[in-house]
Amino acid sequence: MAQKETKMVSKKNNKPKKNIVLMQGNEAIARGALAAGVNFFGGYPITPSTEVAEIMSEELPKRGGKFMQMEDEIASIAVIIGASLAGAKAMTATSGPGFSLMQEGIGFAKITETPCVVVNVMRGGPSTGLPTKPSQADLMQTRWGTHGDGPAIVLYPSSVKESYELAIRAVNLAEKYRTCVVLLSDEVLGHMREAVEIPDIKESQIINRIKPTVPPEWYAHYEQNQKYLSPVASFGEGYRFHVTGLAHDKFGFPTNKSSEVQIMMDRLKKKITHNIRDLVQIESFMMDDAKIAIFAAGITAQAAKKAVVDARAEGIKVGLLRPLTIWPFPDSAVEKMLKRVDTVIVPELNQGQLIHEIERLAKDKKDSKIIRIQRFDGELISPDDVFKAIKEAN
């Protein structure tokens, strides 16, 4: 006990200066990724994500890391997967059109279980759409964009500070789960500036992929185990394994055998479904006694939070449930919410995506009322918009 007290006193005396920096969301993503150990970036310029690449091009060579501007987004996803197979912590950043071009490569990262991070700073679509305006219309694409079944880990911050934190988490999860993790942002979040207190990142908070401890002749690139997470060797380190986008056996060699394909596909799915608790992050704000819940993510959740505070001031029992992990979807938290509240308001910057998931989980609860607020004209949903919906629902 005494020791503990002394420690506290000494801490007070040498209070470390807080490291507060005014920065943009895109910068926070770049700085967070660097803090997480990203040492390879390949990308192609696209509004509104370009600042991420610009900062990486400036910072990486100073740290001995590698930056490459590729000829297109297809090459960008390919080059980061190649670098990752050679051992890099690799990342790219893009927006809608580029994200569409990357889909085949994202599927390759998933089936080959190669860690990498793709940042998608969302803008209005479809096609060239609204390059300089925010949107949340790629949420379903992050889940189902690449062909075939497959897992998805997708994170979506709702502030600049959280962009920094979730960039670190995205890199960590990519390394741990050996897959392509998508970090979402949007045009407003990416370009807005906030004072961010840069946390002291301890080494223990950084996850590096597990290296094999067996000799090369014992090594299987996709070793089976109960947690579906297995060690991964890098090219050039004596293991000489094979990687293919074809269905493969545990060594990585192509196979058509249904029994082996089944094992591979199960593994891709179960490494996510068996680790939901580790993957899902959700913020529950003023939900304890709430009768009305707002379910919102990203920039829209900022407006929703303000509306909740304003409505609470008027005595309305309303709260906010905010997923920081979009995929895997926080099913159990939403189910709990649906049990407790009468009304769920789902504001989103698209023609209805998150709401499908809420409706899916509410299908047996005929008494829950689900209200949609959807905006897809390039403007944000304001706190007032949400506040009005709360008042009407109350």
Add this chain to the structure above:
Amino acid sequence: MAAVPQKTIHKYLRHNKKFPHVWCPGCSNGIVLGTIIRAIDDLKLERDDIAMVSGIGCSSRMPVYVDFNTLHTLHGRAIPFATGIKMFKPHMKVIVITGDGDATAIGGNHFIHAARRNIDLTVILINNNIYGMTGGQYSPTTPHDDVATTMPYGNIDNPFNICDLAIGAGATFVSRTTAYHAIEAQNMIKKAIAHEGFSLVEVISACPVIYGKLNKKGNAPKMMNQMKDNSIPLAAVNKLPKEKVEGKIIRGILKEVDRPEYTKAYQDLVDKLNNK
């Protein structure tokens, strides 16, 4: 006791895994694989230091058979995947195995940009003038008037000269040979791997089962002979009358120059920024 057979290739093949191979009888891909292995053996390279990267297509099935760091990627994308490996581990020898469709149709953009960058990749492009794996559709190198399943009335399209394309894009080592000239191919591949910068070895190959059958080129030995008869070495080009050169496959090292290599240039930048 009879001698135990031990050929150079046995040191490099994944014998216990993936044979028989997928290639048709008479296909040149096996010959090219043999020349690559012998070139690597001649250069005394460590297997751990070699990455073999391919796209999609018949020739792109090659990496699975050899005991290197092997990567079978997406259609057309072998070069940017290989670029990532080379960029992160510049000490590795990165060899790209690709075909005419993979490298110059779907992957054309990556091909020219890697050449422009002059990144140290060795691209071995096996050109069989057709999409073999999907059953015989015309490729960017199918000759004019030839038949393909998607040009049933004869090809109205015009073929690429792949070496000219690479030269124009800035490749620093460009060469061409055929699968008939296996020793020549082996020597070219050795030079290409040793060359510091983007290098291309185009190997004209025989596809008797698909292309040959569609265009009545005869069986595999006949097609091998055609490669012998229809090609001339670069050194002979100036000595022969124009009519004897026209339409022939020119074999040889068409370009070999020194220009700063990309990963080296990047390392120089890193060193400069860190005042080394």
